[in-house]
Amino acid sequence: MPYRIDLFAVFIFLGIVQGIFLSFFFLSKENRQIQANLFHGMLLLAMVGCTLEIFLMYTGYIVHCLFLVDFSEPLGMAVGPLFYLLLLSYVKGGVSKKQYGHLVFPVVYFFLELPFLLQPDDVKYNAYIWAYHPELPMRDVTAVYDARLFWVTDHATETILISLALYAILSVIVVTRAYRQKKESFWKPVHPVLRNLREPIVQMITASVIVLVVKLTNVADTGDHLFAVYVSIVIYFTSFRVIRRSGFFKHASLAEAPKYKSSTLSPDVQNALVEKLKLLMAEQKPFLQADFSLPELAHQLGSTVHVVSQVINERLGKNFFEMAAEYRVEEAKRLLREQPNIKVEEIAEQVGYNSKSSFNTVFKKYTGTTPSRFRAEKS
Incomplete structure (x- = not known):
């Protein structure tokens, strides 16, 4: 099977690398003490994990690491809850331990998917071929047990879409209440936190629509690279925002007092x-x-x-x-x-x-x- 390296593949790969470095920034010892940074870093890692699997599937390099087939499904389930917790931390200044319960289902999903993750490589290969190259023959393999015992794992795409839609709705409610409380316009917010809330909401809704459209217009997972491209764009955009607010370009001169001049606090x-x-x-x-x-x-x-x-x-x-x-x-x-x-x-x-x-x-x-x-x- 020939490998596929094109502009899509390069663009997605660079987005993955950028996302990894960016997540390290958010999750650094000092930055992760602020809950919003912690959730942002975790959200980036979840997005990178999903994008990495799409990249391997799209290019065909997955045949060298078949154990990674469908490994990112629990991460996909975590995107919605992490996004919601990120917004809550912005609006309320932090979240309680009880609200971490939103992350329980992705963990539960991982254990429900274990019957598939523990399958031999031939089963993983067939799953890859069925999703990305349905025109190619599959390997002969005798299944010892049903690898997809549960409805949620047998309908992963539908489950992820439901999760994204549910948390998109919850996120819109939280942000709408925040704007009403401050009596500000969604399109022309004055408060800096409200400006920070507007962009993620637009990105989340857009991502949900793109996933839905891609799944409805493509056979199996053959169009997932389009979604991966959008995720990469979000990562690039986030990197630009971080760099723009960085203190790197605000170095103190010898004529200025040095206190706080090297600070990166925006x-x-x-x-x-x-x-x-x-x-x-x-x-x-x-x-x-x-x-x-x-x-x-x-x-x-x-x-x-x-x-x-x-x-x-x-x-x-x-x-x-x-x-x-x-x-x-x-x-x-x-x-x-x-x-x-x-x-x-x-x-x-x-x-x-x-x-x-x-x-x-x-x-x-x-x-x-x-x-x-x-x-x-x-x-």
Whole structure:
């Protein structure tokens, strides 16, 4: 059987290589601490796995690694859930452990497919020929048992399409609610996170339509290379976005202060982290704890100490201690007004200060008066 190397094959192969390197970037030790990056990297690997099998099938090189025939079906099942979790992490700032349950079915599917994956090479060869070269003869092989015992594995294409459609609908619902909450237009969003949400939604819907059209207009899997080309385009586009937002082209000169000049943190990521920070401080008020610290704040935000420190410095124009002090003073002012019978010492403890003198010093610095005088003036 001759190998097929054409423009489609080259384009898909380069997309696979690019996707592998890009996934390593998202899954690096520092970047994967942000859940959105973790899910993005996993999604890229799932897409690369599916595209790799299509490439091997399309070119004919699969005959040298027949054990890889249909190995990517569980990865195809994971694309929809990973995409949905990616969007949730953008909208809600993270997902709970319970929501990882969306990844259970791809794992279950893997075990359901094991009867086929454990079949000898002749069975795998026949499956490849049936899908890509139905005009060629198959090998004689006697099946010991039914390799496709379950409906979902015997109808993998339909199952993947159902999964993609279901999670595309769920994703559209999540994004629509986010746009309505912010009262912004889908086509002209202002918030940077909403702009980040728009492109994946369009890509997901387009991918679902392409898969459906390809499957309806081609015999078996003979048109899968068209879908692989689209996946490669998505990978190239994602790479372009990453490079465009990179700090590589923002090197500091000798005349500039070096702090943060080599940072690769994009403005969109900074804005998203600021929004997440403000929401955390307003709802959970971690600054009320006496041991509130920058590492603890970074952990709660799912980021790193360096990134959070940079965002506070550049976006809020202050350092961590100044920010914490301002939040504590504002909370103390509220308590002094609303709870006139509580001693100042107790209020100091409630807002995270173990020392009354330290509290008085900080309070006077930001208000120009002492806590006792502030209470007297507001009473």
